[in-house]
Amino acid sequence: MIRWREGTVRGIRREWPGAVELDVTVGGDGDCRALAYPALVGRPEPGDTVLLNTTALAMGLGTGGYAMVVAVPDRLPPDPIGPGHLVKARYTPLQTTVLGVDEQDSPHHALLQDADSLTGMPVIVADLHSALPPILAGLLADRPGTRVVYVMPDGGALPAWFSMSLARLKEIGALAATVTVGQAFGGDLEAVTVHTGLLAARLILAADVVVLAQGPGNLGTGTRWGFSGVSAGEAVNAASVLSGRPVGSLRVSEGDARERHQGVSHHSITAYGRVALARADIPVPELGGPFGERVAAQAAQLGDRHTLVPTAVTDLRDICAIAEQDWGVRMSTMGRGLDEDLAYFLTAAAAGRHTATLL
Structure with a gap:
């Protein structure tokens, strides 16, 4: 269901709020584009080893045709701080906790x-x-x-x-x-x-x-x-x-x-x-x-x-x-x-x- 690969970041292609697009070398598979969400995995830098999900890339999907950065295992991001008990992407490896406007801890x-x-x-x-x-x-x-x-x-x-x-x-x-x-x-x-x-x-x-x-x-x-x-x-x-x-x-x-x-x-x-x-x-x-x-x-x-x-x-x-x-x-x-x-x-x-x- 998931194609796992290990890669090395060669460089930063571009970035926009919430996302960083990378050039990554993946073992015997050559170079590819990868996408990381720094709020989830930290910000990968050139030279970092990254764990990738390459499923969408292998399927040739147009919109989602990236290798997705799952983790930067040698440089994990700090633990999150602050309120928020609303879990999204629930029970997936990248489930994330956010502050929902409708939860009890919200000022709203x-x-x-x-x-x-x-x-x-x-x-x-x-x-x-x-x-x-x-x-x-x-x-x-x-x-x-x-x-x-x-x-x-x-x-x-x-x-x-x-x-x-x-x-x-x-x-x-x-x-x-x-x-x-x-x-x-x-x-x-x-x-x-x-x-x-x-x-x-x-x-x-x-x-x-x-x-x-x-x-x-x-x-x-x-x-x-x-x-x-x-x-x-x-x-x-x-x-x-x-x-x-x-x-x-x-x-x-x-x-x-x-x-x-x-x-x-x-x-x-x-x-x-x-x-x-x-x-x-x-x-x-x-x-x-x-x-x-x-x-x-x-x-x-x-x-x-x-x-x-x-x-x-x-x-x-x-x-x-x-x-x-x-x-x-x-x-x-x-x-x-x-x-x-x-x-x-x-x-x-x-x-x-x-x-x-x-x-």
């Missing part, structure tokens, strides 16, 4: 103990992490200064530190903060469930809007139900039961070669049409032409359960391109850039644009 426990309402705050739900930058681009272009908090559940990467785009979006102020929920960790705040994560975003971080999407590295099996992003429907339910305003971002593609993802992805139809029991606004991009007609017809399947909102996208390509350049965050999904799958980014940006009208 009293605030959250009986908290029950988002007071109408919009919650934009998407099934892929790559939707986050275009959603923000569409929202902030129409409503600059909006305070946006990202709530990250545990469907993809567990450490928020894995996402370079997340680190950059926070650095430039497009995102105010991150809350990691479930088994995910590494956010500015930690919470046990999506529900307390949403409440923390609103009541502690003073969010105007939440964007909720899994971290990088989703898991899919080519089946209707075997996709980690199905939880987008559950997030709609959570936002609604807490008196929020759910907005469902459709996953639309013209560049994906797989027929089941052409137009509106079957995952969106499942998440919003079957899993989501509460009503949400579903922005439908006005893409024009035969492809736009196809998208509108597919989205119409959701019309009995949700409120479909036709949304203009005429200028959103330029808005996404400017955001990509100014923010230094690449618009990319499944390896496809802005103009390689324009419909995907326009649709996500349309969810942000519609949400701006709700504020």
